[in-house]
Amino acid sequence: MEQKNQDYRKFLIPANVAGIQNLELVARLVVEGFITGLHRSPYHGFSVEFAEHRQYRHGDETKNIDWKVYARTNKYYVKQYEEETNLRAVLAVDSSASMSYASKGMISKFDYAIFLTAALSMLMLRQRDAVGLALYDTEIRKYLPPNSKQSFVTEILKTLASYKPSNNTGTANALDSLAERIKRRGLVIIMSDFFDEKESVLNALKHFRHRNHEVLAFHLLDPREIDFKLGTGATFRDMETGEELVTQPHQIGGAYSDAVKSFIKDIKKECFNHNIDYTMIETSTPFDKALRDYITKRRKV
Numbered sequence: 001m002e003q004k005n006q007d008y009r010k011f012l013i014p015a016n017v018a019g020i021q022n023l024e025l026v027a028r029l030v031v032e033g034f035i036t037g038l039h040r041s042p043y044h045g046f047s048v049e050f051a052e053h054r055q056y057r058h059g060d061e062t063k064n065i066d067w068k069v070y071a072r073t074n075k076y077y078v079k080q081y082e083e084e085t086n087l088r089a090v091l092a093v094d095s096s097a098s099m100s101y102a103s104k105g106m107i108s109k110f111d112y113a114i115f116l117t118a119a120l121s122m123l124m125l126r127q128r129d130a131v132g133l134a135l136y137d138t139e140i141r142k143y144l145p146p147n148s149k150q151s152f153v154t155e156i157l158k159t160l161a162s163y164k165p166s167n168n169t170g171t172a173n174a175l176d177s178l179a180e181r182i183k184r185r186g187l188v189i190i191m192s193d194f195f196d197e198k199e200s201v202l203n204a205l206k207h208f209r210h211r212n213h214e215v216l217a218f219h220l221l222d223p224r225e226i227d228f229k230l231g232t233g234a235t236f237r238d239m240e241t242g243e244e245l246v247t248q249p250h251q252i253g254g255a256y257s258d259a260v261k262s263f264i265k266d267i268k269k270e271c272f273n274h275n276i277d278y279t280m281i282e283t284s285t286p287f288d289k290a291l292r293d294y295i296t297k298r299r300k301v
Contacts, residue, residue, distance in 0.1 A: 008036035012286040017115060018107045023161045024154075027118035031126070034119070034291050087129040087301060088146045090182055091117050093160075094192030096137040096169040101193075102283070103224035110165045112220055112283045113191040116290055120189065121156045123291065125149075127298075130186075131156070134178050135163055138170030143181065172200035179207040187214045187301055189294070194219055198263060202270045209274050216297045217271060218290055219264065219280040226282065228256050 010016050011033035017026045056065060056076035064078040099110035107115075117133070124131040125148065132146035133156050142159055171194065182188065188208050194201045194217075208215045264280055271278035279293050 008033040009286070012037065012288045014107050014112055014115065014283060014285075014287070015105070018111065023114070023118050023157045026115055027122045027153075027157065030115065030119040030287050030291075031122050034123075034288050037288055087124075087127075087298065088132075088184055088186035089124055089129060090132040090134055090146060090178070090186065090188050091120060092134040092136060092175065092178055092188060092190045092192075093117055094137070094169070094171070094190075094194075095135045095141060095163060095165045096167055096195075097165050098169060098193055098195045099220075100165040101222055101225070103222050106222055106224075106283050108165075109193050109220045109222060109283055112281075113218075114160050114163075116191065116218070116287055118157055118160055119287060119291065120294060122153055123294075125153050129298075132182075133159060135159070136170075136174035136178065137165075137167040139174050140177050140181070143178075146186065169196045171196040172204045175204035176207050179204075179211055179213070182211070182213065185212045187216065187297065189216045189218065191218045191220055193221055193225075194267060198266060202267065205271065205276055206274050209276060214297065214301050215271075215276040216294065217267075217276055217278045218293075219267065219278065221280065221282055223282045223284055226257075226260060228260075 011029040017029060020026050020029075056078050060078050066077050069075075069077045093110075093113050095110065099113065100108050102108035102111070121131050121133070128148055130146035130148040131152070133142070133144040134140055135142040142163070144155060144159060147155075171192065175190070178188075190205070205215060205217060268278050268280070270276075277293070277297050279290065281290055
């Protein structure tokens with residue numbers, strides 16, 4: 001019985017869904033695994049009820065109380081209808097060539113972003129939130145304005161499934177353009193390796209805050225980009241320019257590791273200083289970490 005209760009977790013592990021070709025199925029498995037996990041976790045504030053219910057408040061009509069939920073939780077919840085929802089979110093996915101990197105046994109940063117975006121989109125639309133999508137490299141390549149119709153997930157998934165990472169990185173230009181395009185205040189979720197000039201990345205993130213958007217930044221990195229454990233010899237190729245360098249990883253490992261840690265620390269610090277929620281995620285990390293961070297952020301909006 002215990003083993004059966006843990007089956008849901010297998011769909012939250014990136015490698016386990018990497019071989020599934022149907023993106024809608026991936027999204028559904030991740031979302032269902034996540035919701036099932038919430039019921040069986042110590043996160044008592046999280047449950048499936050957040051998707052279509054909210055806790056009863058004084059003045060609510062008793063006819064809207066969901067008695068089935070009460071029977072399970074011993075708490076009063078009322079059914080939440082579409083007109084009560086005011087969250088508008090845009091998921092911005094970095095589709096530059098550097099996102100295609102994947103070390104041995106890992107999925108690429110882009111695939112991780114695609115799977116997470118698909119799951120978040122499905123989860124948001126279940127909550128009757130409006131969700132939009134932006135794919136960018138040096139500029140915005142594809143933009144779908146926020147929509148709360150349940151059927152809109154099909155358009156989002158179709159767009160994600162048809163896209164491949166290419167071109168150079170131009171975080172500042174692309175995100176500045178996106179900030180100007182989003183007219184109504186909302187939540188912007190950015191998924192990127194942020195491999196660009198640090199100040200330009202930070203300025204682009206701050207631009208959203210200047211326009212009164214809430215921001216959740218997912219910093220996606222392959223584990224080897226952090227620990228640099230690449231063996232005794234390696235050829236390094238720039239994913240965007242194609243330039244190659246043959247060297248011994250141990251010769252530059254220390255300096256590289258220090259530079260990456262400093263880069264992460266600086267971005268995290270500046271995000272904190274400007275009320276931007278920042279999460280660094282390795283591509284081996286189960287998806288529920290990011291999904292929980294999203295729910296936490298949503299509650300603050």
